[in-house]
Amino acid sequence: MSSLSILAGARDAPAEEDLLKCVHCGLCLDNCPTYLATGQETESPRGRLHLIQALGHGRIEATDAYASHIDRCLVCRACEAVCPSGVPFGRIMEAARADLSRRRQPAWTNRFVYWLLFKKLLPNRRRLRALSSTLRHYQTSGMQRMVRSSGLLRLLPTTVRQMERSMPALPTRYFEPQGSFLPAFGASRHRVAFFSGCIMPFAYGPVHEATIRVLRHNGCDVVVPRVQTCCGALNVHAGERTMARQMARRNIRAFLDLEIDAVIVNSAGCGSTLKEYSELLGADPLWHARAERFGAMVKDVSEFVAAQPFERNLGPVSRRVTFQESCHLVHAQRISAEPRTLLHAIPGLELVEMAHPENCCGSAGIYSFAQPKLSNQLLNTKMDDIEATGADVIVTANPGCMLQLQAGLERKGASGEVRHLIELLDASYEAGARGASGRRPTASR
Amino acid sequence: MADRQSAILARRLVELLGEDAVLHRPEDVIVYEYDYGLDRAAPEAVAFPRTTAEVASIVKVARSLELPIVARGAGTGISGGAIPVQGGVVIALSRMNHILDVDPANRIAVVEPGVVNLNISKAVEPLGLFFAPDPSSQKASTIGGNVGNNAGGPHCLAHGTTTNHILGVELVLPSGSVVELGGISKDGPGYDLTGLVVGAEGTVGIVTRVTVQLMIEPPAVKTALAIFTSVEDASAAVSGIIGQGIIPSALELMDGLALRAIEAAFHAGYPPDAGAVLLVELDGLDESVTEQTQVVEKVCHDNHAVEIRVADTPEARAKLWAARKGAASAMGRIAPNYYLHDTVIARTRLPGVLADVIAIGERHNLPIANLFHAGDGNLHPMILFDVREQGVLGRVMQAGREILDASVAAGGTISGEHGIGMEKNQFMPKIFSEADLEVMARVRAAFDPTGLCNPGKVFPTPTSCHDTAIRPRAAVAPGHPELWI
Numbered sequence: 001m002s003s004l005s006i007l008a009g010a011r012d013a014p015a016e017e018d019l020l021k022c023v024h025c026g027l028c029l030d031n032c033p034t035y036l037a038t039g040q041e042t043e044s045p046r047g048r049l050h051l052i053q054a055l056g057h058g059r060i061e062a063t064d065a066y067a068s069h070i071d072r073c074l075v076c077r078a079c080e081a082v083c084p085s086g087v088p089f090g091r092i093m094e095a096a097r098a099d100l101s102r103r104r105q106p107a108w109t110n111r112f113v114y115w116l117l118f119k120k121l122l123p124n125r126r127r128l129r130a131l132s133s134t135l136r137h138y139q140t141s142g143m144q145r146m147v148r149s150s151g152l153l154r155l156l157p158t159t160v161r162q163m164e165r166s167m168p169a170l171p172t173r174y175f176e177p178q179g180s181f182l183p184a185f186g187a188s189r190h191r192v193a194f195f196s197g198c199i200m201p202f203a204y205g206p207v208h209e210a211t212i213r214v215l216r217h218n219g220c221d222v223v224v225p226r227v228q229t230c231c232g233a234l235n236v237h238a239g240e241r242t243m244a245r246q247m248a249r250r251n252i253r254a255f256l257d258l259e260i261d262a263v264i265v266n267s268a269g270c271g272s273t274l275k276e277y278s279e280l281l282g283a284d285p286l287w288h289a290r291a292e293r294f295g296a297m298v299k300d301v302s303e304f305v306a307a308q309p310f311e312r313n314l315g316p317v318s319r320r321v322t323f324q325e326s327c328h329l330v331h332a333q334r335i336s337a338e339p340r341t342l343l344h345a346i347p348g349l350e351l352v353e354m355a356h357p358e359n360c361c362g363s364a365g366i367y368s369f370a371q372p373k374l375s376n377q378l379l380n381t382k383m384d385d386i387e388a389t390g391a392d393v394i395v396t397a398n399p400g401c402m403l404q405l406q407a408g409l410e411r412k413g414a415s416g417e418v419r420h421l422i423e424l425l426d427a428s429y430e431a432g433a434r435g436a437s438g439r440r441p442t443a444s445r
Numbered sequence: 446m447a448d449r450q451s452a453i454l455a456r457r458l459v460e461l462l463g464e465d466a467v468l469h470r471p472e473d474v475i476v477y478e479y480d481y482g483l484d485r486a487a488p489e490a491v492a493f494p495r496t497t498a499e500v501a502s503i504v505k506v507a508r509s510l511e512l513p514i515v516a517r518g519a520g521t522g523i524s525g526g527a528i529p530v531q532g533g534v535v536i537a538l539s540r541m542n543h544i545l546d547v548d549p550a551n552r553i554a555v556v557e558p559g560v561v562n563l564n565i566s567k568a569v570e571p572l573g574l575f576f577a578p579d580p581s582s583q584k585a586s587t588i589g590g591n592v593g594n595n596a597g598g599p600h601c602l603a604h605g606t607t608t609n610h611i612l613g614v615e616l617v618l619p620s621g622s623v624v625e626l627g628g629i630s631k632d633g634p635g636y637d638l639t640g641l642v643v644g645a646e647g648t649v650g651i652v653t654r655v656t657v658q659l660m661i662e663p664p665a666v667k668t669a670l671a672i673f674t675s676v677e678d679a680s681a682a683v684s685g686i687i688g689q690g691i692i693p694s695a696l697e698l699m700d701g702l703a704l705r706a707i708e709a710a711f712h713a714g715y716p717p718d719a720g721a722v723l724l725v726e727l728d729g730l731d732e733s734v735t736e737q738t739q740v741v742e743k744v745c746h747d748n749h750a751v752e753i754r755v756a757d758t759p760e761a762r763a764k765l766w767a768a769r770k771g772a773a774s775a776m777g778r779i780a781p782n783y784y785l786h787d788t789v790i791a792r793t794r795l796p797g798v799l800a801d802v803i804a805i806g807e808r809h810n811l812p813i814a815n816l817f818h819a820g821d822g823n824l825h826p827m828i829l830f831d832v833r834e835q836g837v838l839g840r841v842m843q844a845g846r847e848i849l850d851a852s853v854a855a856g857g858t859i860s861g862e863h864g865i866g867m868e869k870n871q872f873m874p875k876i877f878s879e880a881d882l883e884v885m886a887r888v889r890a891a892f893d894p895t896g897l898c899n900p901g902k903v904f905p906t907p908t909s910c911h912d913t914a915i916r917p918r919a920a921v922a923p924g925h926p927e928l929w930i
């Protein structure tokens with residue numbers, strides 16, 4: 001184990017150049033959800049950067065305490081967005097995690113779950129589909145109720161228990177990327193490809209369908225390449241880079257030469273990972289260049305639609321909504337105005353801003369399983385802020401956030417629902433179409 | 446022996462506060478070795494109290510083990526005030542961050558010390574009130590730290606520094622007993638002990654509650670950005686504005702080097718290729734603000750301003766100020782390290798001392814960026830360097846010392862608002878006589894007879910009293926003597 005790996009420029013260790021950018025001013029402290037929750041410098045951006053650097057210089061060891069501070073970071077990148085000195089925090093933390101995963105052996109249960117998730121499930125759609133069917137059966141056959149009331153869950157490791165708890169009710173329709181071509185409604189102005197991802201098609205298939213409809217309403221011919229795979233975000237956040245690189249190369253191959261104007265994503269976490277493939281593949285000049293070209297084509301659906309004179313045949317959706325900014329949209333991709341532009345364009349829709357919409361809800365990829373205590377604490381604060389708005393729909397832009405906020409509603413026993421931004425826009429287009437054809441407009445489905 | 450002390454300390458603190466409220470492992474406490482300055486030293490333990498009673502118990506534990514105590518707010522200080530240079534317990538007040546009471550009729554708020562400065566103004570904004578001291582660190586620094594360092598800020602030109610806005614404090618003395626100082630008005634009976642606590646840099650006790658005076662938001666505000674080709678013209682304009690009898694609520698100067706970093710960080714519309722800019726804010730009644738804006742524009746034109754832009758919407762002003770307030774940190778974009786200095790001179794001496802600063806930079810071959818509160822003559826030269834360059838630290842420290850000398854020679858002083866801490870304590874004899882320092886030491890001893898409340902700060906330390914160079918007690922990486930972290 002090289003304790004001076006940073007200085008030695010070891011692969012996948014944080015770069016000294018990046019770390020030196022932190023001038024220790026502390027201006028990021030009050031933007032960091034984990035610092036706000038604990039008041040500890042060890043759980044702050046500045047503290048984490050200092051620890052990473054101290055480990056690289058051999059001043060401390062990679063103990064459990066060190067690992068806990070690295071693990072408790074949400075990688076929400078709120079610190080990066082506000083840092084005047086331009087510290088590339090996300091890049092540093094991802095490398096620090098890769099470095100740490102080489103140095104330590106996690107508990108076997110977590111190792112097993114992570115191996116299953118990162119290496120076997122996420123990259124493989126067939127296995128994911130089989131798992132989803134089993135899970136749906138588990139939910140709908142009454143087995144879930146039985147297991148939950150039997151106390152059986154208590155025998156499982158915390159990670160698995162937390163996963164069971166936050167599992168969404170799976171819809172009956174899956175989304176399958178099948179190489180389909182879906183032409184624009186009306187004149188075609190763009191040709192775009194749709195990125196499907198790993199969890200979205202199973203947990204939120206209808207959101208994918210809505211996204212494609214919205215694109216078609218906006219003059220897009222949509223292609224859905226079949227060979228695409230999971231973006232690798234969860235792997236990268238957890239420090240797993242080998243499989244992540246394979247997935248990145250596969251996706252680049254699937255999209256790069258399609259002769260399209262953009263690669264459209266509706267999951268903020270995937271979007272930021274796809275846009276940053278060039279960092280993941282930085283060591284290889286050929287793939288680095290390809291990744292840069294690919295990254296420039298990737299657009300969040302709200303970013304893409306709001307950037308043009310979008311279709312205004314919108315019907316009323318009379319709901320009071322509040323918008324939770326997904327971290328990987330607002331901090332990592334700096335997209336904040338566009339979703340609001342779209343929401344404001346929907347007639348009858350009232351947007352009530354919550355306090356700190358930019359603060360993480362505690363979902364953060366696998367964080368809610370890995371750090372249940374802190375995750376729940378962040379979720380509780382978030383749900384209180386949401387309740388204060390009196391909104392009955394929580395709008396967001398990422399599957400992880402949707403799952404977490406749904407769990408938050410259930411825990412509170414609150415009514416209300418969680419919707420992807422694009423579902424509301426889709427409902428509005430549908431209402432517009434019905435209005436035009438003389439039928440009675442409906443509210444959101 | 447020292448290890449045993451630390452172990453006992455950790456155990457007793459955990460017994461008192463619980464596991465969740467104490468850090469003591471080396472890889473935990475190492476993040477309490479820094480603030481925004483250059484010095485480094487880690488404590489034995491860090492405690493996170495939630496109440497005054499808990500603070501008092503921590504103080505007593507430390508006292509029984511004869512260990513130092515050091516109060517810490519957000520650690521944004523620049524003179525090492527919150528760094529435990531002699532070890533001991535850091536009392537981190539971050540969890541005491543509640544606004545306890547707001548009394549709009551009397552324009553008073555009572556807050557815990559860990560409340561972030563800006564959060565006070567945010568909380569009372571709906572009432573049309575604000576808390577005037579606005580250090581550029583206000584989105585992170587705490588009211589306890591502002592009290593500790595008597596923080597200033599851009600708007601202190603018209604409103605005064607922290608001390609002018611603190612009515613009273615609750616203080617845990619180094620003995621562990623609790624006293625209430627001051628009250629609900631500025632001129633209560635007896636000694637002004639509140640005034641003594643403000644600016645004492647945590648050497649007389651731990652502040653556990655603060656009563657602050659709030660101000661009424663002015664009806665009209667305008668911010669002008671005046672662009673110049675040289676620092677000389679800009680500083681002449683500063684004297685010109687004040688000479689017209691106008692006291693702007695803020696008057697800030699930024700030079701060309703600073704502007705480059707600021708624009709790269711914020712894209713707020715600062716001209717990156719200008720020689721210097723002035724940010725002038727005027728507030729008050731509508732007519733007077735309009736009138737004064739015209740005068741300011743004329744003075745700037747007379748001093749060869751190439752352009753003047755006036756921001757009058759809240760959004761435009763907010764953008765300019767957000768960039769100004771993050772400006773110091775933005776220097777990290779143009780240099781890996783910098784030494785942010787702080788001295789004060791009479792406003793009329795500005796052009797001369799600025800010329801000295803530029804010459805000092807050239808002499809030592811070190812770039813120096815300037816951005817400062819020009820209205821009250823508070824200079825902030827930032828000496829830029831890369832610590833990985835062999836031997837650079839010595840040159841940086843020498844340049845820093847020459848800047849202090851230049852300020853003192855011009856009748857100024859060695860610190861404006863960042864405090865003395867462990868950065869400039871050896872320079873105190875430059876501006877105070879032995880008798881001056883002696884009386885200060887006796888006052889301090891009245892509060893802290895054992896000298897364990899933030900030791901090694903403010904007063905020159907005897908071990909190195911001939912050594913007048915600023916020497917950062919920096920952590921050095923093993924095998925890398927020049928690598929300072």
Ligand SMILES: Cc1cc2nc3c(=O)[nH]c(=O)nc-3n(C[C@H](O)[C@H](O)[C@H](O)COP(=O)(O)OP(=O)(O)OC[C@H]3O[C@@H](n4cnc5c(N)ncnc54)[C@H](O)[C@@H]3O)c2cc1C
Pocket residue numbers: 025026027480481515516517518519520521522523525526527538558579580581582585586587588589590591592593594595596597598599646647648650651652653770771773774862863899
């Ligand atoms: C980007 C940037 C810009 C800045 N701009 C300004 C500026 O414009 N004007 C200015 O004046 N300063 C400025 N500063 C310096 C710094 O922010 C101030 O000195 C601030 O008041 C420190 O607050 P803190 O909470 O970080 O205190 P810390 O750094 O934690 O502590 C500062 C001192 O106060 C003591 N202290 C803290 N809490 C307590 C307590 N509860 N009881 C007793 N003593 C206590 C500490 O022991 C220490 O001596 C700036 C800093 C940064 C990073």
Ligand code: SF4
Pocket residue numbers: 021022023024025026027028029045046049079082083084085086087774777
């Ligand atoms: S990460 Fe940026 S904002 Fe935070 S302490 Fe470092 S330089 Fe300052």
Ligand code: SF4
Pocket residue numbers: 031032033034035043044045048072073074075076077078079080089
């Ligand atoms: S990424 Fe988020 S949780 Fe991690 S240090 Fe930055 S702000 Fe805090």
